[in-house]
Amino acid sequence: STGLVTYDPGFANTASCSSEITYIDGDAGILRYRGYPIDQLAEHSTFLETSYLLIHGELPTTDQLASFENNIRRHTLLHEDLKNFFDGFPSDAHPMPVLSSAVSALSTFYQDSLDPFSQHDVELSTYRLLAKLPTIAAYAYKKSVGQPFLYPDNSLGLVENFLRMTFGFPAEPYEVDPTLAKALDRLFILHADHEQNCSTSTVRLVGSSQANLFASVSAGINALFGPLHGGANQSVLEMLEGIRAAGGDVGEFVTKVKNKEAGVKLMGFGHRVYKNYDPRAAIVKKSADEVLEALGKRDDLLDIAIELEQHALADDYFVERKLYPNVDFYTGLIYRAMGFPTRMFTVLFAIGRLPGWIAQWNEMINDKSTRIGRPRQLYIGAGERDYVEVEKR
Ligand code: SDX
Secondary structure (H helix, E strand, O other): OOOOEEOOOOOHHHOEEOOOOEEEEOOOOEEEEOOEEHHHHHHHOOHHHHHHHHHHOOOOOHHHHHHHHHHHHOOOOOOHHHHHHHHHOOOOOOHHHHHHHHHHHHOOOOOOOOOOOOHHHHHHHHHHHHHHHHHHHHHHHHHHOOOOOOOOOOOOOHHHHHHHHHHOEOOEOOOOOHHHHHHHHHHHHHHOOOOOOHHHHHHHHHHOOOOOHHHHHHHHHHHHOOOOOOOHHHHHHHHHHHHHHOOOOHHHHHHHHHOOHHHOOOOOEOOOOOOOOOHHHHHHHHHHHHHHHHOOOOOHHHHHHHHHHHHHHOOHHHHHOOOOEOOHHHHHHHHHHHOOOHHHHHHHHHHHHHHHHHHHHHHHHOOOOOOOOOOOOOOOOOOOOOOOOHHHO
């Protein structure tokens, strides 16, 4: 047990964990961060204010938030050696392995402040991660499109700075669209934590060996990359594009899913915990229309997504299995309208999930009962037998 998570071999969903951070009622479709309902935070909070709430347990005062934001602002730059790190990757590298590698490499620049039991070191690592992950993400994108990197501009907020480093050019001024920034800030809030999902459990398990925060988060990024987890937002767009390319017949695709043809799944649907509509998906769906309209974009893939959802929610196969849209079903359509390529979608998920990983890692490392994660197994292999020389096999 890692103090908070006890693994019951073979039954992935019986892992038990006690935590004060996020509450989910999967049957009622309820999600709360430190007791605050997700729809209220999405409506009234900001990503950094919600990050403070998750990490410190309370909503910040004006001064506390200003100090938190300022401490993060001071760490947006990467060490020049880390900036050169991107030269080592092929330009067609997927940004997620670039992200996990760069985050892991961060620990090589701060070897004197990695002590997981030092409040000073953990606070510094927290500011460094929250500040640098958007910079690393923007550089991974710029590398993939062969464009020059932009240094952060600390007169901007975190989200605005990220948008400018991603879509700006050194040759001309870049005006951040406030609609875009507000919509992305809200999406980051929606992704900020989700109790013991695969990537968060990975961060806790790696951290339980007393590996530093950068190493633990790097492992979480790799877990998130999987198409069954955060990678689903990329797979949803690929699925919708596939349906459109095949003529747009949603019913035909749903039949393939029900027949379980070649592992075809309705990506962006289903959830281990939610057996009701994912409350985040409802908020994203509502804002998808608003964002596309505000950006003056129409997207026939949104029409296909809505038709697909209506078709599935009326089909016994999905109803019996309590399969509803999850957070990944609509997010990709908004990211696409914002101008992000599909391969950056899971990177955006990682930026949003970072404060949750940090909060959960902190809770684990500060729990006196935490021991190294060491799941046991049920041995079902061969019984004892003697070695046989190769000529007799
Ligand atoms: C995230 O845990 C979290 O909180 C994750 C997350 C977070 O914020 O961190 O919410 C983010 O990862 C959301 C999930 C994104 N992934 C996808 O959208 C990929 C598609 N979804 C599925 O792969 C699946 O629903 C999972 C992985 C999300 C959940 O898998 P489970 O709980 O192991 O469910 P299961 O595979 O046991 O499915 C139960 C039944 C099976 O049918 P039978 O074999 O009993 O006939 O439902 C079927 C499955 O085949 N099923 C699906 C399906 N999801 C489940 N059938 C078609 N399409 C799907 N999407």
